[in-house]
Structures are given as structure tokens and as C-alpha cells.
Amino acid sequence: xxxxxxxxxxxxxxxxxxxxxxxxxxxxxxxxxxxxxxxxxxxxxxxxxxxxxxxxxxxxxxxxxxxxxxxxxxxxxxxxxxxxxxxxxxxxxxxxxxxxxxxxxxxxxxxxxxxxxxxxxxxxxxxxxxxxxxxxxxxxxxxxxxxxxxxxxxxxxxxxxxxxxxxxxxxxxxxxxxxxxxxxxxxxxxxxxxxxxxxxxxxxxxxxxxxxxxxxxxxxxxxxxxxxxxxxxxxxxxxxxxxxxxxxxxxxxxxxxxxxxxxxxxxxxx
Amino acid sequence: xxxxxxxxxxxxxxxxxxxxxxxxxxxxxxxxxxxxxxxxxxxxxxxxxxxxxxxxxxxxxxxxxxxxxxxxxxxxxxxxxxxxxxxxxxxxxxxxxxxxxxxxxxxxxxxxxxxxxxxxxxxxxxxxxxxxxxxxxxxxxxxxxxxxxxxxxxxxxxxxxxxxxxxxxxxxxxxxxxxxxxxxxxxxxxxxxxxxxxxxxxxxxxxxxxxxxxxxxxxxxxxxxxxxxxxxxxxxxxxxxxxxxxxxxxxxxxxxxxxxxxxxxxxxxxxxxxxxxxxxxxxxxxxxxxxxxxxxxxxxxxxxxxxxxxxxxxxxxxxxxxxxxxxxxxxxxxxxxxxxxxxxxxxxxxxxxxxxxxxxxxxxxxxxxxxxxxxxxxxxxxxxxxxxxxxxxxxxxxxxxxx
Numbered sequence: 001x002x003x004x005x006x007x008x009x010x011x012x013x014x015x016x017x018x019x020x021x022x023x024x025x026x027x028x029x030x031x032x033x034x035x036x037x038x039x040x041x042x043x044x045x046x047x048x049x050x051x052x053x054x055x056x057x058x059x060x061x062x063x064x065x066x067x068x069x070x071x072x073x074x075x076x077x078x079x080x081x082x083x084x085x086x087x088x089x090x091x092x093x094x095x096x097x098x099x100x101x102x103x104x105x106x107x108x109x110x111x112x113x114x115x116x117x118x119x120x121x122x123x124x125x126x127x128x129x130x131x132x133x134x135x136x137x138x139x140x141x142x143x144x145x146x147x148x149x150x151x152x153x154x155x156x157x158x159x160x161x162x163x164x165x166x167x168x169x170x171x172x173x174x175x176x177x178x179x180x181x182x183x184x185x186x187x188x189x190x191x192x193x194x195x196x197x198x199x200x201x202x203x204x205x206x207x208x209x210x211x212x213x214x215x216x217x218x219x220x221x222x223x224x225x226x227x228x229x230x231x232x233x234x235x236x237x238x239x240x241x242x243x244x245x246x247x248x249x250x251x252x253x254x255x256x257x258x259x260x261x262x263x264x265x266x267x268x269x270x
Numbered sequence: 271x272x273x274x275x276x277x278x279x280x281x282x283x284x285x286x287x288x289x290x291x292x293x294x295x296x297x298x299x300x301x302x303x304x305x306x307x308x309x310x311x312x313x314x315x316x317x318x319x320x321x322x323x324x325x326x327x328x329x330x331x332x333x334x335x336x337x338x339x340x341x342x343x344x345x346x347x348x349x350x351x352x353x354x355x356x357x358x359x360x361x362x363x364x365x366x367x368x369x370x371x372x373x374x375x376x377x378x379x380x381x382x383x384x385x386x387x388x389x390x391x392x393x394x395x396x397x398x399x400x401x402x403x404x405x406x407x408x409x410x411x412x413x414x415x416x417x418x419x420x421x422x423x424x425x426x427x428x429x430x431x432x433x434x435x436x437x438x439x440x441x442x443x444x445x446x447x448x449x450x451x452x453x454x455x456x457x458x459x460x461x462x463x464x465x466x467x468x469x470x471x472x473x474x475x476x477x478x479x480x481x482x483x484x485x486x487x488x489x490x491x492x493x494x495x496x497x498x499x500x501x502x503x504x505x506x507x508x509x510x511x512x513x514x515x516x517x518x519x520x521x522x523x524x525x526x527x528x529x530x531x532x533x534x535x536x537x538x539x540x541x542x543x544x545x546x547x548x549x550x551x552x553x554x555x556x557x558x559x560x561x562x563x564x565x566x567x568x569x570x571x572x573x574x575x576x577x578x579x580x581x582x583x584x585x586x587x588x589x590x591x592x593x594x595x596x597x598x599x600x601x602x603x604x605x606x607x608x609x610x611x612x613x614x615x616x617x618x619x620x621x622x623x624x625x626x627x628x629x630x631x632x633x634x635x636x637x638x639x640x641x642x643x644x645x646x647x648x649x650x651x652x653x654x655x656x657x658x659x660x661x662x663x664x665x666x667x668x669x670x671x672x673x
Contacts, residue, residue, distance in 0.1 A: 098399035
């Protein structure tokens with residue numbers, strides 16, 4: 001394979017690998033961040049709701065609880081799947097559903113851990129949500145619980161948006177990398193190709209060659225300098241050779257060896 | 271070549287990941303409330319409390335027709351069951367009852383809801399559940415604009431009733447000083463807005479506007495304000511008990527303007543309250559008006575009204591004919607016509623499509639009913655009724671109503 005495609009494919013391979021790794025990493029990081037988001041904002045929301053509903057939960061004023069829950073749901077319909085309030089025995093007091101309640105929700109009334117809340121992923125035929133629940137407390141005694149159901153679609157949409165942005169950024173990086181690779185290819189391969197051409201002509205015994213005259217201060221420019229020295233030396237020798245008379249009794253080929261010139265096969269000297 | 275393969279792989283990965291949409295879970299159940307032998311329809315209304323007359327009579331009127339339809343085999347072999355719950359005209363309870371109908375009672379559609387504050391509160395639930403709601407005993411604009419694809423009104427609006435009242439007072443009776451006493455809730459605000467708009471069209475403003483708390487009889491202050499403002503006519507907005515009290519309080523103070531209220535009052539209950547309980551002076555009967563959105567339940571010229579009286583007598587023999595029950599009867603006739611049109615594969619969407627296809631439906635009241643995708647109000651037109659010397663409100667033409 002030629003040098004140009006090698007450079008470009010190496011760059012692109014790196015970018016694809018980088019994109020895949022960064023997308024996977026982003027996905028994992030976002031999953032964790034969203035978990036933290038759930039634990040901070042939604043637990044705080046559930047707690048504020050539990051505080052506000054304390055009296056009506058204690059008195060089991062179902063219409064008032066329902067009314068409050070529906071008003072809250074209406075404020076964030078794209079984020080919240082449902083709001084649910086259970087009494088101390090796990091019996092449903094009020095909720096925001098407008099169709100039969102998914103069976104999966106009947107088991108969300110588990111004990112609260114040391115931090116005083118529960119987060120549970122609910123997936124089923126008719127539900128895809130993260131249930132965040134906090135107790136409604138009277139002193140230290142729970143008299144019920146408030147459940148905030150965050151739409152699974154909402155969480156996934158955020159994740160997809162961010163992954164999409166990462167992919168777009170990676171794509172942009174890929175295009176940039178492709179252009180850089182092209183530029184590098186031109187910068188490295190083109191002078192080498194020119195010098196190779198010069199070397200080929202020299203090897204063919206053609207001394208009337210023009211070096212590209214590279215401006216860069218790098219190894220390729222050094223290579224050009226070396227070629228230039230070789231060309232100058234050969235040109236000088238050839239000139240000297242042209243001024244000397246042949247040594248008597250020594251064949252031309254032997255003279256040439258003495259002068260340090262390249263052995264040029266017959267018929268190729270032009 | 272290799273670089274193109276790599277780029278292609280990257281593009282494919284990107285396309286795959288970008289193409290991934292969040293998963294959605296849409297339960298595909300059978301149509302709610304429909305079985306081979308039954309269609310379940312839910313109703314939440316005031317069956318107890320201050321507005322119980324409205325809820326019970328609306329349902330009786332509907333059930334009179336639905337019982338007859340069921341007795342004749344139902345709709346395409348399915349009997350219609352009305353699941354009725356009591357919200358006591360309390361908005362929060364109306365929400366809970368509606369939710370119960372949708373979640374626990376497995377109903378196809380909602381029907382015969384009573385009141386503005388209750389219905390306004392229920393509307394977001396209806397839209398979210400995408401459940402058809404037909405036949406509301408309210409003319410509130412908030413339930414009509416913006417148009418909900420799921421809500422169908424048989425009756426005309428409070429704006430139309432307010433326009434009718436102001437047209438009578440200003441255009442016909444040449445009165446200029448119009449006051450309004452309204453209940454402090456969405457119902458009161460709805461009619462107040464209608465009155466203000468109708469007056470503004472005539473370059474007028476309410477002479478005075480006073481409110482009272484819903485569920486109370488505290489109207490004395492508002493009556494004093496009307497008298498002080500020198501109102502020639504007063505639009506009253508509320509339920510029958512406080513409105514009758516307002517009329518009595520005003521009369522006792524020597525203040526006898528024209529009084530008008532909208533159909534929601536429950537005309538017969540209002541008449542009983544005025545005549546039997548408040549015992550207002552018969553000399554002032556003729557200045558008490560109620561705008562109506564259906565013909566008189568005693569009308570002889572309409573076959574639909576005759577049919578209503580016959581069926582109410584058959585199924586609810588203790589009930590006297592009344593405007594609210596007639597409205598319920600008309601609602602039920604519209605419901606069965608829509609169910610018939612919706613066909614055998616009945617569900618909520620087909621019900622809405624069927625309702626929107628109703629054109630010039632004749633229910634025997636002289637005015638055809640028409641809905642459309644952009645028009646969910648079936649009946650247009652307002653009637654006037656005036657308290658007659660026999661203590662009942664009877665229909666009257668504007669020409670019959672004179673100073």
C-alpha cells in the first residue's frame with residue numbers, strides 16, 4: 001500500500017475507535033449522571049410534595065390529593081409519567097392515571113433505605129418509568145408514601161440527545177482528521193515523490209535534473225540536500241572526467257572506476 | 271480503499287446510533303367500555319348537594335331515552351349502561367370521579383357532566399385520556415375555545431345566552447343600566463365575560479358587577495350594590511337557591527329591576543325556590559327571565575319533546591317535565607345516533623369520527639344538530655322563558671316581553 005492511503009486510513013481508524021469509545025463512555029457516564037439527577041431533583045420534589053400533602057394524606061382527603069397531584073403533573077407532563085400516593089398499608093389513596101393502572105406498580109411500596117427514599121426502575125408491557133418514592137412522615141412514623149414516576153422515554157431521550165451530540169462531534173472530528181490527513185499526505189508524500197523522481201533520473205545517468213527546492217527544515221529537506229550534494233559531486237566528477245586524457249593501456253571502464261563514477265551500462269548513457 | 275471502508279463503518283455506526291429512538295410502550299388493549307353485549311358510558315354529576323336537581327334530572331332525561339333504546343335491543347345488539355357517580359358539583363370530586371370512571375369503571379366515553387367549575391377541572395384529564403365527552407350541562411367558553419378534539423357540546427354557549435339576555439334588555443327593552451351578580455368561580459366568570467362582551471358590542475359596560483361565594487346565600491351586599499348603582503336589569507349567575515334569595519332580598523328593599531339568569535340555574539327548581547320558598551310578589555313575576563338552550567318541555571309542536579314527556583312518564587313517573595331533563599333526553603338521542611354511526615368496531619376514535627360526521631340530525635325539536643371537525647357545538651339558538659302567573663317559567667318571544 002502506498003504511503004498516502006496508509007496515513008489516511010490510520011487517521012480514520014483512530015477516529016472511529018475514538019468515536020466508539022467516547023460514545024460508549026458518554027453513555028455510561030450519562031446513565032450514572034441521570035441516576036444522580038433522579039436522586040437529587042426528584043427526591044427533593046417528592047419530599048416537598050410529601051410535606052405539602054401531609055395533612056390531606058393523614059385525613060385521607062382523596063379529592064384534594066388527586067387535585068394536587070394532577071396540577072403538579074400538568075406542570076411537567078413531558079417529564080412525569082405519574083404521581084401516586086399510598087397510605088401506610090400500601091393502599092392507593094390517589095394517583096394521576098387516566099387508564100387502568102399498570103400491574104407492575106402494585107409492588108412499588110417497598111421499605112425505604114437509610115437515606116429515606118427508594119429509586120426503582122419499572123419496565124413492563126404498559127409502563128417504562130423510574131419510580132422515586134419518599135415516605136410521608138408524622139414525626140418518624142410513616143403514614144404513607146409519595147411516588148414520582150419519571151418517564152423512561154424522557155430519560156432515554158436526554159441520553160440519546162447527548163449521545164447524538166457526541167456522535168456529531170466525533171463525525172466533525174473525523175472530517176477534520178480526514179482533511180488533516182490529506183494535508184499531511186501532500187506535505188510528506190509529494191516531496192518524497194519528487195525526490196524519488198530525481199533519484200530515479202540520477203540513477204539513469206541523467207544529470208540534467210532540477211531539485212524541487214524544498215523550504216521545509218526537516219528530514220525531507222535534508223534528503224534533498226544530500227541529493228543535491230550527490231548531484232554536485234557527480235557533476236564535478238563528470239566534468240573532471242571529461243577534461244582528463246585516458247590513461248594509456250587502461251580500458252575506459254577501469255578509468256571510470258578510478259574516478260569513483262557509477263558504473264553505467266553501455267547503451268544507457270545518455 | 272481501506273479508508274473508505276473505515277469511513278463507511280463509522281457512518282454506519284453513526285446512522286445506527288442516531289437512528290435509535292427512545293422506546294415507547296403503547297399498550298394495545300381492547301376498546302375500553304365495549305363488549306359484545308354492552309357499551310359502558312360514564313357520568314359524573316351533582317347527584318347530591320345544592321345542584322342535585324341538575325344532576326339527577328339530566329340523568330333521568332338521558333336514561334328515559336336510553337332505557338327505551340335498550341328495551342328495543344340496544345345499539346347493534348349492545349345495551350348501553352350509564353355508570354353515574356356523584357361529584358356534588360365540587361371540582362376536586364369531579365376529577366376523582368372522572369378518574370374512577372376511566373381507571374376502574376372501564377367506560378368508552380363520558381357523558382352528561384354538570385357545571386362549569388367541575389367540567390373545566392376535568393377537561394385536562396379528558397384530553398390526556400383521549401376519551402370522548404358528550405353533553406355537558408354548561409355553556410362555558412373555556413370548554414369550547416380552544417376546541418378540544420374530544421369534547422362535544424349539544425347545547426349553545428353562555429356567550430350566546432348572555433348575548434340573548436343583553437339583546438333583550440338593550441335592543442328590545444331599551445335599557446342602558448345593566449348590572450351583574452355572579453358566583454365566584456369559573457361559571458360566574460364565564461357568564462360575566464359573555465355579558466361584558468355583549469355590552470361592549472353595544473358600547474356599554476356593566477353598571478355594577480358583584481360576586482358571591484359559591485355554595486353560600488351571601489348575596490345581600492351584591493343586591494345593595496345593584497340598587498345603589500341604579501341598575502335597570504340585573505343578570506344573575508349561580509345556582510337556584512342564592513339567585514332566588516337575591517331576587518327576594520332586592521324586592522324586600524324595594525328594588526325591582528328585570529332579572530335574568532342563564533339556563534344552568536335549573537329553571538323549575540328556581541321557580542319553586544322563588545314561588546314556594548321566597549314567596550316573591552306575583553306582581554313582579556313578569557320581570558323574571560331565564561334564557562334557555564332547549565325548547566320548552568311542555569311544547570306540543572315538537573315530536574321530540576312529546577316523546578320526551580312520554581318516556582319520562584314511563585320510566586320516571588314521579589318527575590315533572592323540565593328543561594334540564596329535556597336537555598338530558600336530547601343529549602342521549604345524540605349519543606345513540608353517534609353510537610349507531612360509529613358502527614360495529616366501536617372505540618374512542620371511531621366515536622369521535624362518527625360525532626364529527628353528524629349533519630342535520632333531527633331529534634324532533636325543530637332545530638337540527640350538526641357537528642364537524644371544527645365545530646363541536648350541535649345546537650345554536652337561545653330561547654326566552656318568563657315566570658308566568660302560575661309559578662312556572664314559560665317560553666316567550668322577545669315581542670311578548672314588554673316593559
